[in-house]
Amino acid sequence: MGVREGVFLTKLEELINWGRKGSLWPLAFATACCGIEMMAAAASRYDFDRFGVIFRNTPRQCDLLIMCGTISRKMAPIIKRLWEQMPDPKWAIAIGSCAISGNIFQTYSTLRGLDCIVPVDVYVPGCAPKPEAFYEALILLKKKIKRDRPIIVGGEEECST
Amino acid sequence: MEREKADLILNMGPQHPSTHGVLRLVLELKGEKIVNSDAIIGYVHRGVEKLAEHRKYMQILPVFDRVDYVSANTNELGFVLAVEKLLGIEDKIPRRAQFLRVIMAELTRISSHLIWLGTHALELGAMSVFLYAFREREMILDLFEEIAGGRLHTGYMRIGGVAADATERFIEELGKFLEVFPEKLNEYETLLTENRIWLSRTKGVGVINKETAINWGITGPTLRAAGCDYDVRKYYPYCVYDELDFKVPVYQNGDVYDRYRVRMDEMRESVKIIKQCLEKMPEGPVQIEDTTIILPPKEEVYNTMVGLIQHFELVIHGITPPKGEVYAAVEGPRGELGYYIVSDGSNKPYRLRIRPPSLINIAILPELLKGHYVADVISIIGSLDPLMGEVDR
Amino acid sequence: MLYVKKELLQVLKKEFKDRVRELPVFRGESTVEVDKEILLPFMGFLKHDERFKMDMLVDLTAVDYPGRKPRFVVVYHLRSIPLKHNLRVKCWAENDEVPTVIELWRAADWLEREVYEMFGVRFTGRELRKLLLPQKYPYYPLRKDFPLEGKETPCEVWDWE
Ligand code: SF4
Numbered sequence: 223m224g225v226r227e228g229v230f231l232t233k234l235e236e237l238i239n240w241g242r243k244g245s246l247w248p249l250a251f252a253t254a255c256c257g258i259e260m261m262a263a264a265a266s267r268y269d270f271d272r273f274g275v276i277f278r279n280t281p282r283q284c285d286l287l288i289m290c291g292t293i294s295r296k297m298a299p300i301i302k303r304l305w306e307q308m309p310d311p312k313w314a315i316a317i318g319s320c321a322i323s324g325n326i327f328q329t330y331s332t333l334r335g336l337d338c339i340v341p342v343d344v345y346v347p348g349c350a351p352k353p354e355a356f357y358e359a360l361i362l363l364k365k366k367i368k369r370d371r372p373i374i375v376g377g378e379e380e381c382s383t
Numbered sequence: 384m385e386r387e388k389a390d391l392i393l394n395m396g397p398q399h400p401s402t403h404g405v406l407r408l409v410l411e412l413k414g415e416k417i418v419n420s421d422a423i424i425g426y427v428h429r430g431v432e433k434l435a436e437h438r439k440y441m442q443i444l445p446v447f448d449r450v451d452y453v454s455a456n457t458n459e460l461g462f463v464l465a466v467e468k469l470l471g472i473e474d475k476i477p478r479r480a481q482f483l484r485v486i487m488a489e490l491t492r493i494s495s496h497l498i499w500l501g502t503h504a505l506e507l508g509a510m511s512v513f514l515y516a517f518r519e520r521e522m523i524l525d526l527f528e529e530i531a532g533g534r535l536h537t538g539y540m541r542i543g544g545v546a547a548d549a550t551e552r553f554i555e556e557l558g559k560f561l562e563v564f565p566e567k568l569n570e571y572e573t574l575l576t577e578n579r580i581w582l583s584r585t586k587g588v589g590v591i592n593k594e595t596a597i598n599w600g601i602t603g604p605t606l607r608a609a610g611c612d613y614d615v616r617k618y619y620p621y622c623v624y625d626e627l628d629f630k631v632p633v634y635q636n637g638d639v640y641d642r643y644r645v646r647m648d649e650m651r652e653s654v655k656i657i658k659q660c661l662e663k664m665p666e667g668p669v670q671i672e673d674t675t676i677i678l679p680p681k682e683e684v685y686n687t688m689v690g691l692i693q694h695f696e697l698v699i700h701g702i703t704p705p706k707g708e709v710y711a712a713v714e715g716p717r718g719e720l721g722y723y724i725v726s727d728g729s730n731k732p733y734r735l736r737i738r739p740p741s742l743i744n745i746a747i748l749p750e751l752l753k754g755h756y757v758a759d760v761i762s763i764i765g766s767l768d769p770l771m772g773e774v775d776r
Numbered sequence: 777m778l779y780v781k782k783e784l785l786q787v788l789k790k791e792f793k794d795r796v797r798e799l800p801v802f803r804g805e806s807t808v809e810v811d812k813e814i815l816l817p818f819m820g821f822l823k824h825d826e827r828f829k830m831d832m833l834v835d836l837t838a839v840d841y842p843g844r845k846p847r848f849v850v851v852y853h854l855r856s857i858p859l860k861h862n863l864r865v866k867c868w869a870e871n872d873e874v875p876t877v878i879e880l881w882r883a884a885d886w887l888e889r890e891v892y893e894m895f896g897v898r899f900t901g902r903e904l905r906k907l908l909l910p911q912k913y914p915y916y917p918l919r920k921d922f923p924l925e926g927k928e929t930p931c932e933v934w935d936w937e
Contacts, residue, residue, distance in 0.1 A: 251398050253405050253427050254772050255452030255535055258498065262524075265501070265517030281398075294775075295934045296910055297397065297405060297426045304398055326446060329430030330917050330926025331909065349449075350535045425908030430924075432894075433917055437924050468803055597831050597857055600883030613857055619777045707802040710777065710835075710853060710864070723853070725839055738835040738853075746886040775908055 235373055242285070242311065243367040246360070249284040249304065250277035254291030256318035256350045263353035273360055281307040286363075287340065288356075292320040293333040302339045311372070315344045315359050318351060325349060389418050395760070397426045403502065403764060404771030406745075412757065420752045422745065428775040435735040439701035440466055440542060443735070448536035450737065451773040453498050456491040457715040459540035460484055464621055465711035465722035466542050469704040475671050480544040481622045482664040486557070487530075487539055488622075488713070489653040489660075493564070494523040495716035496646045503643070503765035504575065507584050512574055519567050522560050529553045542702060543677040544670030554661065561654055561661075568650055575643070585640040589751055589763035592637055600743045603718025604645040605767055609637035615714035627659050639766040646768075676702055701730035717741050717768055739776060741769040779806045780863045784827055792818060799866070807864040815867050816875050822854060822863070823880050830854040830863065833881035836888060838869070838895045842920045846870045848897050852877070869897045876902040894918035910934055 232240075252260055264270045264277060278284050281304045293301060305314070316336040319325035322345050324334040336342055343366060346359045389411030396407035405426035411419040431450055435443045447462050448455040467473050501516035524534045530553045531537035531546060539546050575581045591601065596609045606613055614631045616624045632648035634641035670677050674693040683690030706728040712721035718740030725734040744767050752760060785806060788796050795814050799807040810818050822830040834853040841847060852865040867874055876899040878884045886907055888899045893906040896916040905911065912933045915922055 249398075255449055257404070258453055259535060261498075261502075262517060262521070266514040267518065267521045279399075292427055292429055294426060294428050296428065299935055300397060300426075326449075327429040327431075327434065329434055329924055330915075330922070331428045331430045352534060425910075428908040430917065433922075433924055471803065595882075598882050600833050600881065611857060618860055708807075709803050709805060710862075712777070719834070721835060721853070723835060723837065723851070734837075734839045736835065736837045742886065743883060746883065750882075 235371060238372045239368050239370050242370075242372075243364040245274045245276075246286045246313075246363070247276050247278050247284050248286040248288045249281050249308070250279050251287075251304065252290040253293065253297060254320065256290035256320065259350045259353060260288060260290045260317070260356065263356045268353040268356075270356070273357070275360065281305075282309065284308050285312045287312065287314040288317060289314065289321045289336045289340070289342075290317045292325070292327055293336060293339075294331050295333055296331070298333050298339050301336075305340045311370075313343045313363055313367070314340050315346065315363060316342045317346045317356070317359070319347060319349045322347060389413055393757070403769055406764065406769065406771055406774070408748075408752075408760065410752070410757070410760070415756045415758075417752050417755055417757065417760070420749045422748050424742075424745075424771070425775050427771050429772075431776045432735055432737065435732060437731065439730050440704070440732065441697075441701060443732070444540070444542075445536065445538055447737075448538060449772065450739075450776055451715065451717070451720070451741070451770050452535060453770060454491045454495040454716045455536050456487040456539060457713055457720060459538070460488055460622075461711060461713040461715070461720045461722050463540045463542050464713060465709055465724050466702070466704065468709045468711050469707065469724055469726055470542075470676065470702070471705075472543065472671065472673070472676065475673075476544060477668045477671065478623070478665050479548070479667045480669040482660045483545050483549060483669060484540065485622050485624065485627070486549075486657050486660050486664075487527075487537070487545075489656050490523050490526060492653050492716045493650050494520050496650050497523075499646065499716075499765075499768045500571065503762075503768075504581075506761050506765050507581065509574060509578075509581070512571055515567070515571060515574075519564060522556075522564075526553060526556055526560065529556065541670065541677055543673065544668075548669045557657070557661065561658055564654055565651065568647065572647065576647075582640065584758075584762050585643060585766070586638060587636075588639045588759050589755065589766060590636065590638045591747065591751065595747075596637065599747045601718070601747065603715070603740055603744065604642055604649065605718070605744055607632060608634045608641035608645045610635045615712050615719050619712065621711075621713060623660075623663075626663070627656050629656050629659075639762050642766040642768075703728065703730050712738070715740055717770065717773070718744060737773075737776060739773045741771075741773040742776075745769040745774060777805065778861050779804060780828070780861045784861075787827060788818075788821075791821065805862075805864060807866060809866045809868075812867055812870055812874060816877070819852075819865070819877050819880055822865075828863075829856040829859050831857055833877070833883045833887075834862070836877075836884055836891065838891045838897055838918075840895060840918065840920050846872070848872060848895055850874050850891065850897060872896060873898045873900055875900050878902055 316322050321336045324332050344359045344362050346355050391412040393410045397405035407423040409421045410417050447458045451458045497516040497520045501513040504512035527537050528534050531539040591609050593610045596606050612631050612633045617631055629652045632645050634644055679690045679693050684694045704726050708725040710723045712719050720740055721738030723736040724732050727733040785798055795811045797809045822828045832855045834855050836852050838848050838850045846868045848869040850867050855862045889907040891897050892904045
């Protein structure tokens with residue numbers, strides 16, 4: 223991207239990516255302890271809003287699923303449905319060991335990680351990760367979005383996400 | 384009883400911003416009124432009780448941090464007290480450790496109530512309280528981090544003491560916190576206590592009277608708002624609560640507003656308790672000496688043979704309490720948190736049952752919601768303060 | 777914790793003869809064992825008698841002893857708020873059935889449902905549904921012969937109900 227004599231030159235792809243990465247709207251949804259840290263990240267000291275993040279309550283207005291907390295088998299179909307309700311383009315972050323692998327709860331009723339049901343872009347290890355780790359996940363995700371190829375030419379190329 | 388006919392069935396949750404996690408309610412409505420409802424839970428059921436049967440006593444501790452995740456310390460404390468009772472070493476715990484336990488438990492109560500206050504107010508439309516409450520909560524989390532190393536899941540209690548002694552910085556910061564916190568509490572109260580919107584959304588809503596509450600097994604602030612002074616800390620004192628001077632706030636109406644008042648007063652009492660603890664806390668060790676129960680200090684493990692052997696003995700074989708069964712309870716932020724352990728003499732519990740206050744407190748929900756308006760559902764759920772991790776375990 | 781005094785236990789023995797047995801006191805906690813047939817009158821007595829006034833059902837759970845007959849014991853923790861004393865009552869579930877105490881203490885409602893789904897102990901005189909797991913879940917997870925990791929269950933079981 224570059225600005226010269228009042229003219230703004232960029233590739234359309236980059237413009238789209240720039241717009242997308244600057245306003246990620248995650249779904250305000252958590253199942254367990256990591257959700258409390260997400261609340262802390264959104265609240266006064268850590269202030270997530272400055273990354274352009276605004277939590278929305280309905281999946282239809284979101285493009286980011288931040289999965290915080292243990293996923294039980296009973297919950298899994300609901301998460302899948304939430305994911306399907308989110309409009310494209312969409313991304314997913316798995317926060318905490320539970321959403322990555324099930325953590326210590328290797329029992330009859332828990333799912334071994336979010337990636338069993340939803341494609342995950344960024345994993346954040348920790349139990350619970352500190353709010354700073356949430357930032358890092360977001361920054362990594364932004365880097366990833368920047369590399370995206372949002373325009374599909376001729377319908378042949380698959381969407382790159 | 385003839386069921387009133389509903390003309391709309393509304394599903395609320397499990398993904399709903401104000402159900403405190405993943406509670407699902409199926410409401411049968413007639414106009415705006417709820418004629419019938421059902422609560423469906425279990426969306427974070429993690430099989431903790433089963434898990435505990437497969438782990439040694441020491442290994443179970445971190446699991447309980449994660450059961451009630453906003454009050455990790457009280458959860459650990461309850462379990463630790465139950466195991467100590469099983470081992471018969473309650474009186475041998477050093478006094479300094481007892482005081483530190485009380486300090487941590489009360490800090491946890493404050494932080495848990497702050498989360499409750501923030502989210503409850505947010506759900507009823509007062510965003511600023513949420514931001515204020517989390518500001519003070521961060522101070523407590525800093526304290527936790529200083530003494531135990533973790534923000535949320537502290538892992539501070541040990542069977543036979545606590546993990547580490549309080550550092551000087553901890554005491555200093557704690558003093559500062561105790562200094563500013565009562566003022567902040569007043570600040571919240573100016574926003575809410577006499578706020579007309581707040582009053583009209585909470586007064587006279589979700590009334591539970593004393594008899595009903597006791598019959599349903601409700602404990603904690605919800606019971607105390609209904610006019611019963613039951614508090615484990617006063618009825619069956621544990622640690623050093625019998626030496627401390629504090630009041631148990633009791634209100635009479637049993638509605639959402641009174642539950643709010645009880646919790647606000649409890650935070651003030653907690654501050655008082657911690658102050659007294661800081662004054663009375665003696666110097667001394669924070670763990671018992673018995674190395675069949677608690678791991679020897681790290682210097683010994685690294686530098687002496689005996690220490691190393693003791694360490695491995697304990698890690699491999701674990702603690703083996705005698706055969707028997709005990710029930711021990713603490714007053715968690717949500718009510719009586721009990722642990723019922725059946726031991727068969729091995730190093731793992733034969734059966735471990737958690738008495739989850741949240742589960743028992745919200746069992747009344749379907750009954751309570753009847754006849755209320757949809758908008759009141761949020762304020763009632765919020766006032767019962769369920770924590771879904773603990774409800775489902 | 778304060779438990780019911782020895783003299784009071786004698787009262788129970790006099791009232792219900794040998795259908796109530798006193799178990800050895802461990803760490804100051806008294807336990808009595810009652811026959812299933814007299815469970816309801818016994819509990820009613822505890823609740824309404826002036827000397828006991830057990831107005832709160834603190835907890836209700838079960839323990840599994842595989843190989844023993846009957847296999848499950850249902851454990852009630854009772855408390856009197858005015859008199860401050862506690863008592864643990866045990867009742868062996870012959871044929872895996874126990875009468876419900878929901879008429880005496882409403883707290884038993886969800887707790888009995890939980891015991892039913894975790895152990896398969898049926899409470900007669902009330903309708904039982906599973907509490908935490910899906911209604912179609914075929915096993916009883918807290919039984920000792922059920923593995924921690926669970927057994928293979930078909931996908932439909934976990935479907936959204
Ligand atoms: S990773 Fe840890 S903190 Fe996060 S939900 Fe799981 S148990 Fe809780």
